[in-house]
Amino acid sequence: MSAEAIKLSYWGNAESQEMKHLNNIVLKLSFRSSRSILWEEKFLAHFLKGLGEPSLNIAMYHSRTAEQEIRNNTLSVFPYFTVTVFVITVFCLASVTLGDCVRSKTWLGLVAIISSALASLTAFGILMHCGVPMIGMNMAAPFLMLGIGIDDAFVTLSAWHRTRPQDSVRERMAQTYAESAVSISITSITNMISFFVGTFTYFSSVRVFCLYLGISVLMTYVWHITLFGACLALSGRAEKQQLHNITCKRVKSSSES
Structure with a gap:
């Protein structure tokens, strides 16, 4: 036989x-x-x-086959994350730097990255305090939040540059949030819903991963509205006083020279 x-x-x-x-x-x-x-x-x-x-x-x-395979795939690409973060950081700083040394927002590019990192740390701390286990797949969440946070920063800065430089910082901030906050809120809500739907799957590791991502998106939204918005207001005041966007020394903008 x-x-x-x-x-x-x-x-x-x-x-x-x-x-x-x-x-x-x-x-x-x-x-x-x-x-x-x-x-x-x-x-x-x-x-x-x-x-x-x-x-x-x-x-x-x-x-645990599916859980182990997902974990192994995550760990296999983890060495490339460092290069990815470096490339994204350089791209972010270069994108927010204009030809005008006063109107450029180089430091805000760094703030967007820091804000995304703080959002991930906040979400991880809340969930771990509530007893939700930490798994290897969750290490991909900060890099996903980095992309979302930078995208929100680009949307906000784009709205800021469309405002009138002659207006006060308060008026420019109001116009910026009136234009960008709706877009950021809608994308954040849809992202959270997508991840929270994933918490109803059969695999426990995917449930935990989606839960971490959903809360991380929420914290990214909160940190962007608060921290990034506050730094944007400070940068707007520096721009109003004709200060260099990096050294904070008083200079003339390229439009006046």
Whole structure:
């Protein structure tokens, strides 16, 4: 008797329990019991060790296959994140720098990056304080928030540059927020809804990842409206006083020279 393929199925006790401190939240994350996971790991290790036949091709699918593959994919591209952050930072600083040394907003490009980083730290701190576990996939969240934060900064600065330089800083800020806040709010809400929908998936790691992303988007929006807006107002005052955008020394703008 011969066979080209054999499928062996082993069913373990995948008990679940609600996470601590999340009883009042609609989302309930389930995690398998440590005993079931320990048995699964030991079984797979002994199974692979016992089958040393090189002619056999073994393919396994267990309760944590999807989670492990997603985690491995995230860790495999992690070394490239440093280069990505550097390129994004240079691009951001170059994009907000104009030919006019007074009207340029070079420091605001750096503020946009810092604001995104603070948003991720705030979201991580809140969720970890609430008892939500930290997984390897979450390390991709700060880089996603970096792109969202920089995009919001570009939208805000674009609205600022369309205002009249002769107006007061208060009036220019009002016009800037009236034009950009709607766009930023809509995109932030749609992003949050998209990520929160992902918390209803079957895989617990994807639930945690989407929860971290959803809260991170919310914190990115809050930090951008508050911190970035305040720094923009300070930069507007410096522009009103004809100060250099980097050295803060009094100079003449290119339009007056």
